[in-house]
Amino acid sequence: MSARILPPTPDAIAQAVALLRAGQLVGMPTETVYGLAADASDAEAVARIFAAKGRPNDHPVIVHVAAGADLSRWAASMPDAARRLMDAFWPGPLTLILPRAAGVLDAVTGGQDTVGLRCPSHPAAQALLAAFGGGLAAPSANRFGRVSPTTAAHVADEFGDAVPLVLDGGPCEVGIESTIVDVSTPVPILLRPGHVSALALSEALGGAVLTRAQVDAQRSVPRVSGSLSAHYAPRTPLRLVDAGRLADEVAAETARGRSVGVWSRQNPGGAACWLEAPADPERYAQALYATLRDLDGKGVDVLLFEQPPAAPAWTAVRDRLGRAAVGSGQA
Ligand code: TXA
Ligand code: MG
Numbered sequence: 001m002s003a004r005i006l007p008p009t010p011d012a013i014a015q016a017v018a019l020l021r022a023g024q025l026v027g028m029p030t031e032t033v034y035g036l037a038a039d040a041s042d043a044e045a046v047a048r049i050f051a052a053k054g055r056p057n058d059h060p061v062i063v064h065v066a067a068g069a070d071l072s073r074w075a076a077s078m079p080d081a082a083r084r085l086m087d088a089f090w091p092g093p094l095t096l097i098l099p100r101a102a103g104v105l106d107a108v109t110g111g112q113d114t115v116g117l118r119c120p121s122h123p124a125a126q127a128l129l130a131a132f133g134g135g136l137a138a139p140s141a142n143r144f145g146r147v148s149p150t151t152a153a154h155v156a157d158e159f160g161d162a163v164p165l166v167l168d169g170g171p172c173e174v175g176i177e178s179t180i181v182d183v184s185t186p187v188p189i190l191l192r193p194g195h196v197s198a199l200a201l202s203e204a205l206g207g208a209v210l211t212r213a214q215v216d217a218q219r220s221v222p223r224v225s226g227s228l229s230a231h232y233a234p235r236t237p238l239r240l241v242d243a244g245r246l247a248d249e250v251a252a253e254t255a256r257g258r259s260v261g262v263w264s265r266q267n268p269g270g271a272a273c274w275l276e277a278p279a280d281p282e283r284y285a286q287a288l289y290a291t292l293r294d295l296d297g298k299g300v301d302v303l304l305f306e307q308p309p310a311a312p313a314w315t316a317v318r319d320r321l322g323r324a325a326v327g328s329g330q331a
Pocket of ligand 1 (some may be wrong): 030032033034035036059060061062095097098109112114115116118120138139140141176177178179180
């Protein structure tokens, strides 16, 4: 059996709210990727998320809130940097890590003294949050380590009847997960790059934001699951190849009797399957996960993706691609 997929009509939202109040999981569209939502104040419901995803219990999940929600229920304090970023980017694809308020479940924070909050801009997510009235814990709706979902069908494929209802908000506009900024520290730290860029963040802050690379050296425990090197991974082995080497690599694989799937701007020729990659980073991000799933399903032996440009606009995409390549090939 598989999940019911319903457009986000008032009736479907009411059904989703009833399921959430009963401790069940609901597939929730957001502008970044689809989330697997549960009542963030119900420990058993949050435990269901971890069970469905096969995710380690000590990984924190983001709490999604409605626009204008009272944040004091979740955050113990609101640093000035948080206010500035919320004013500039909420609702939208930005998650803030804040000092946790007393009552926030350990299952949500992973036992840490901080909580991740996000106010998504997708109208169906906002409608669900407003009708529900509380916070929704929601990681990306994929099995742990696998490719994040950007359509309702992806969510249903991934979980079957473990998720009774998926609200269909159409394909996600952004396509990669939210930017995460830790504002619980004296200087804000960019923990996960995303659509909201480091430059946009520092403009809104009127000051610098540290990158994860700058801080990683001092930190031994991974606080963001996206910081584990293997993530967003297809089952087919994936390699990133510079544009100039693509035709040679396809020929070499083919000579070894291996069929190749390619995602690149120009067709290098000789691939069993080639898809054209968008030349601009926003359209590339939008297409990335659906393309990974699509090519992963073609039954080819290896995937070769053209390495995108090194320019800052491609940072978030390069981050996800690098992790997808590291984790790939583990059927
Ligand atoms: O765009 C998104 O953020 C999507 C949609 C559904 O909102 N959600 C998402 O959730 O990507 P997830 O769980 O796949 O990734 C959230 C990341 C995790 O890597 C988690 O470790 C980190 O946020 N995170 C959550 N709370 C945290 C905290 N208190 N401190 C540090 N990292 C935290
Ligand atoms: Mg995820």
